Amino acid sequence: MTDLFWLHGESWAQVAQVAEAVTASPGDVLYALDLFGTIVFAISGALAAGRRHMDVFGVVVIAAVTAVGGGTTRDLLLDRHPVFWIDDGLYLVVIVGAALVTFFYTRYVRPPDSALLYADAFGLAVFAVVGARVALDHGGGPAIVVLMAGITATVGGMIRDVLCDETPLILRREIYATAALGGGALYLGLQSVGLGTWGAASATIVAVTLLRLAALKWTLHLPSFRIGDPSN
Amino acid sequence: MTDLFWLHGESWAQVAQVAEAVTASPGDVLYALDLFGTIVFAISGALAAGRRHMDVFGVVVIAAVTAVGGGTTRDLLLDRHPVFWIDDGLYLVVIVGAALVTFFYTRYVRPPDSALLYADAFGLAVFAVVGARVALDHGGGPAIVVLMAGITATVGGMIRDVLCDETPLILRREIYATAALGGGALYLGLQSVGLGTWGAASATIVAVTLLRLAALKWTLHLPSFRIGDPSN
Amino acid sequence: MTDLFWLHGESWAQVAQVAEAVTASPGDVLYALDLFGTIVFAISGALAAGRRHMDVFGVVVIAAVTAVGGGTTRDLLLDRHPVFWIDDGLYLVVIVGAALVTFFYTRYVRPPDSALLYADAFGLAVFAVVGARVALDHGGGPAIVVLMAGITATVGGMIRDVLCDETPLILRREIYATAALGGGALYLGLQSVGLGTWGAASATIVAVTLLRLAALKWTLHLPSFRIGDPSN
Numbered sequence: 001m002t003d004l005f006w007l008h009g010e011s012w013a014q015v016a017q018v019a020e021a022v023t024a025s026p027g028d029v030l031y032a033l034d035l036f037g038t039i040v041f042a043i044s045g046a047l048a049a050g051r052r053h054m055d056v057f058g059v060v061v062i063a064a065v066t067a068v069g070g071g072t073t074r075d076l077l078l079d080r081h082p083v084f085w086i087d088d089g090l091y092l093v094v095i096v097g098a099a100l101v102t103f104f105y106t107r108y109v110r111p112p113d114s115a116l117l118y119a120d121a122f123g124l125a126v127f128a129v130v131g132a133r134v135a136l137d138h139g140g141g142p143a144i145v146v147l148m149a150g151i152t153a154t155v156g157g158m159i160r161d162v163l164c165d166e167t168p169l170i171l172r173r174e175i176y177a178t179a180a181l182g183g184g185a186l187y188l189g190l191q192s193v194g195l196g197t198w199g200a201a202s203a204t205i206v207a208v209t210l211l212r213l214a215a216l217k218w219t220l221h222l223p224s225f226r227i228g229d230p231s232n
Numbered sequence: 233m234t235d236l237f238w239l240h241g242e243s244w245a246q247v248a249q250v251a252e253a254v255t256a257s258p259g260d261v262l263y264a265l266d267l268f269g270t271i272v273f274a275i276s277g278a279l280a281a282g283r284r285h286m287d288v289f290g291v292v293v294i295a296a297v298t299a300v301g302g303g304t305t306r307d308l309l310l311d312r313h314p315v316f317w318i319d320d321g322l323y324l325v326v327i328v329g330a331a332l333v334t335f336f337y338t339r340y341v342r343p344p345d346s347a348l349l350y351a352d353a354f355g356l357a358v359f360a361v362v363g364a365r366v367a368l369d370h371g372g373g374p375a376i377v378v379l380m381a382g383i384t385a386t387v388g389g390m391i392r393d394v395l396c397d398e399t400p401l402i403l404r405r406e407i408y409a410t411a412a413l414g415g416g417a418l419y420l421g422l423q424s425v426g427l428g429t430w431g432a433a434s435a436t437i438v439a440v441t442l443l444r445l446a447a448l449k450w451t452l453h454l455p456s457f458r459i460g461d462p463s464n
Numbered sequence: 465m466t467d468l469f470w471l472h473g474e475s476w477a478q479v480a481q482v483a484e485a486v487t488a489s490p491g492d493v494l495y496a497l498d499l500f501g502t503i504v505f506a507i508s509g510a511l512a513a514g515r516r517h518m519d520v521f522g523v524v525v526i527a528a529v530t531a532v533g534g535g536t537t538r539d540l541l542l543d544r545h546p547v548f549w550i551d552d553g554l555y556l557v558v559i560v561g562a563a564l565v566t567f568f569y570t571r572y573v574r575p576p577d578s579a580l581l582y583a584d585a586f587g588l589a590v591f592a593v594v595g596a597r598v599a600l601d602h603g604g605g606p607a608i609v610v611l612m613a614g615i616t617a618t619v620g621g622m623i624r625d626v627l628c629d630e631t632p633l634i635l636r637r638e639i640y641a642t643a644a645l646g647g648g649a650l651y652l653g654l655q656s657v658g659l660g661t662w663g664a665a666s667a668t669i670v671a672v673t674l675l676r677l678a679a680l681k682w683t684l685h686l687p688s689f690r691i692g693d694p695s696n
Contacts, residue, residue, distance in 0.1 A: 057642035061614070072541070077304070079313040081543040092607050143324050150293070158395065163622065163632050168395050178289040309536070311545040375556050382525070390627065400627050410521040 030133060030201060033126045035094055040123035041156055042067040042098040044116065047106070048164045056103055062160055063099035064092070069156030074131055074148050078138050117216060124176070125208035127153040128183030129201050142188055149184025150177055175215035183208040262365060262433060265358045267326055272355035273388055274299040274330040276348065279338070280396045288335055294392055295331035296324070301388030306363055306380050310370050349448060356408070357440035359385040360415030361433050374420055381416025382409055407447035415440040494597060494665060497590045499558055504587035505620055506531040506559040508580065510566040512628045520567055526624055527563035528556070533620030538595055538612050542602050581680060588640070589672035591617035592647030593665050599648075606652055613648025614641055639679035647672040 045066025049059040068085050075083045085091040105111075131152025135145040154177050161168040183204050190200035277298025281291040300317050307315045317323040337343075363384025367377040386409050393400040415436050422432035509530025513523040532549050539547045549555040569575075595616025599609040618641050625632040647668050654664035 055639070055642065057639075057645060061641050076308060076540055077315055077318065083541055086541065086604070086608055089605065089607055092611075140318070141321065143321055144318055147324075162394055162626055165632065168397065175287070175289075177293050178287065181289060308540060309547055309550065311547075372550070373553065375553055376550055379556075394626055400629065407519070407521075409525050410519065413521060 029198070030130060033201070033205070034130045035090065037123045037126035037130065038067045038091055039094050039098045040119045041127070042095040043102050044120050044123070044157070045160050046099045046102040047111075047116065048160050048166065050103070050106060051166075052164050056100075059103050060096055060099045062163060063102070064095050065163065066156045066160040067091075067095050067098075069159040070127060070131070070152040070154060071134075071156075073155045074134060074152045077151070078135070078140070078148070080134070080138065118213065121209045121212035121216070122205070124153050124180055124212055125183055125205040127156075128180045128208055129187050129204050132184040132187040132204075133197070133201075136188075136191070142185075145188050146181055146184040149187065150181040153180035153183070175211065179208050179212045179215070182211070261430070262362060265433070265437070266362045267322065269355045269358035269362065270299045270323055271326050271330045272351045273359070274327040275334050276352050276355070276389070277392050278331045278334040279343075279348065280392050280398065282335070282338060283398075284396050288332075291335050292328055292331045294395060295334070296327050297395065298388045298392040299323075299327050299330075301391040302359060302363070302384040302386060303366075303388075305387045306366060306384045309383070310367070310372070310380070312366070312370065350445065353441045353444035353448070354437070356385050356412055356444055357415060357437040360412045360440055361419050361436050363412075364416040364419040364436075365429070365433075368420075368423070374417075377420050378413055378416040381419065382413040385412035385415070407443065411440050411444045411447070414443070493662070494594060497665070497669070498594045499554065501587040501590035501594065502531045502555055503558050503562045504583045505591070506562040507566050508584050508587070508621070509624050510563045511570070511575075511580065512624050512630065514567070514570060515630075516628050520564070523567050524560055524563045526627060527566070528559050529627065530620045530624040531555075531559050531562075533623045534591060534595070534616040534618060535598075535620075537619045538598060538616045541615070542599070542604070542612070544598070544602065582677065585673045585676035585680070586669070588617050588644055588676060589647055589669040592644045592672055593651050593668050596648040596651040596668075597661070597665075600652075600655070606649075609652050610645055610648040613651065614645040617644035617647070639675065643672050643676045643679070646675070 042063040045063040046059050048066070049062035054062065068091065071084050075081070128149040132145050132149040134152070135148035140148065158168055160166075186207055187200050187204040190203055191197070195203070274295040277295035278291050280298070281294035286294065300323065303316050307313070360381040364377050364381040366384070367380035372380065390400055392398075418439055419432050419436040422435055423429070427435070506527040509527040510523050512530070513526035518526065532555065535548055539545070592613040596609050596613040598616070599612035604612065622632055624630075650671055651664050651668040654667055655661070659667070
């Protein structure tokens with residue numbers, strides 16, 4: 001367990017190490033991407049908390065729940081202990097950092113909405129790949145891999161929306177859960193046809209990000225439910 | 233782990249096997265009933281998602297959460313791993329099937345509300361018995377058995393209501409959590425006076441279903457809370 | 465496992481034992497305080513359920529969820545099994561008792577709001593200390609200790625608010641999550657500078673209770689989020 005908050009020196013050494021890892025092995029790349037996805041979701045949580053005028057601690061709490069909710073649910077369901085952010089203190093460091101920077105930065109500058117939407121789409125894609133990878137490493141079958149991709153990518157946002165009293169994300173029609181589940185299936189398919197972790201991960205992240213952005217731009221959606229409307 | 237989605241043949245063989253099991257041993261009967269309860273709750277989840285005009289994937293997600301939420305919470309609390317639907321892929325197969333059939337069927341035909349209410353009452357009763365059985369097999373004392381009956385039968389519906397932004401079920405007054413907890417106590421009592429699994433399960437399922445239907449028909453409810461209303 | 469509900473004699477013997485423990489060792493004192501915090505949160509859950517006119521079973525359910533939600537989440541995250549209230553039946557006894565007494569008492573007498581606010585502040589403080597202690601005993605680092613203090617003290621209330629369709633507690637600005645997290649940090653700090661369990665626990669409980677009451681009295685709050693409001 002890292003002694004967070006007291007040993008900043010060590011933590012920053014870890015951050016440097018991660019930056020370096022981006023040019024390294026597939027596992028390290030996924031770790032770096034996972035941290036990036038964590039930062040993105042922490043920011044989205046902090047902004048949602050901000051819209052409800054929470055205080056600085058409430059903002060950090062919602063940022064943390066948004067960023068780790070999906071992976072924590074996945075780890076509890078798969079009985080993977082210690083849960084990832086208990087095992088590796090760096091997650092909490094980047095979450096608190098991202099939440100505080102968002103909190104203070106947005107006192108002066110309103111971030112462009114489009115930047116957040118791009119980042120959120122990217123975070124969704126990254127977390128879907130991370131969830132699929134973890135389930136594969138755990139020995140899960142195809143259905144479990146796809147589900148864990150979906151759970152890792154969406155549960156944090158669901159809890160954020162419930163706590164912030166916003167319309168839950170999953171109610172919005174522009175291909176959200178779909179993109180995450182589809183990302184899990186795509187990653188699995190690409191690996192099973194022989195692509196390495198690297199290739200499968202990058203292709204999936206690009207595909208899910210683009211799908212989500214396209215869905216937002218043209219308000220694409222799947223056929224939706226119309227109870228008892230035979231004219232449809 | 234069943235290779236869902238790729239090995240339909242095997243899955244359907246399993247379905248046939250379950251149908252056969254209805255005439256077999258008590259354990260198999262409970263398993264068949266559990267799958268039936270799962271289908272019923274998946275349909276109720278799909279219909280709730282439909283009322284919010286979710287897309288087809290959102291419908292499947294809410295159906296799954298409704299159907300497995302209670303049993304999953306029970307398994308996590310009792311530290312039973314793998315969680316039942318990770319262990320046995322058939323649950324996910326019937327959930328996805330039930331959600332899709334509901335989705336497409338209701339594009340043409342509006343199901344009669346009464347049919348759903350009957351089925352939902354039956355699902356509640358079945359899940360209460362399944363939860364009590366699992367807790368007993370796990371070595372839980374009476375209070376834990378009753379609680380796990382209640383948790384198994386109601387948590388999925390609670391999560392469904394929160395995600396679909398509907399008034400949580402537990403707020404409705406017509407004897408819902410009560411029927412589930414009472415079912416757990418009845419099952420326990422019948423077993424402790426010597427009835428076998430078969431007898432105790434059937435009697436409990438009939439009793440809880442009838443209680444719930446009676447409560448709906450005559451809007452029965454227990455004494456409810458009136459803060460500071462001494463005239464009551 | 466205690467045979468709850470059937471062996472009242474034993475249970476009451478346990479209650480007497482706890483009362484006695486208040487004059488005993490630090491561990492026993494924390495246990496007694498934990499039970500007291502449990503009662504306080506059960507009452508707060510019962511009152512919230514009462515405001516939504518739930519029936520008597522619904523009231524017990526919400527009381528239980530409020531009282532054990534935080535500690536259960538903590539135990540699941542730390543993989544501590546059996547979960548505390550499954551391990552020790554006395555928690556359920558005091559919860560059901562507190563909920564029923566609240567239910568019947570408030571039919572005749574409206575409790576003064578101020579009494580509840582005092583008790584709730586005290587419950588928050590006690591649960592923060594209990595959460596910190598459990599995390600320390602589990603070998604958690606400082607960040608985990610502080611987080612578990614916050615989770616133990618606030619998650620039950622969050623679930624209560626979501627199920628009762630009230631504005632989630634964490635949205636309210638008067639220093640709530642902050643007080644719990646701060647309590648965890650204070651307890652940790654006091655122990656690390658050499659205070660025993662006794663001293664650190666009492667000082668933390670007093671400090672958190674006073675902070676929370678002061679925040680309520682003068683509607684204190686931390687700087688809050690104002691997106692894009694540069695005049696702030």
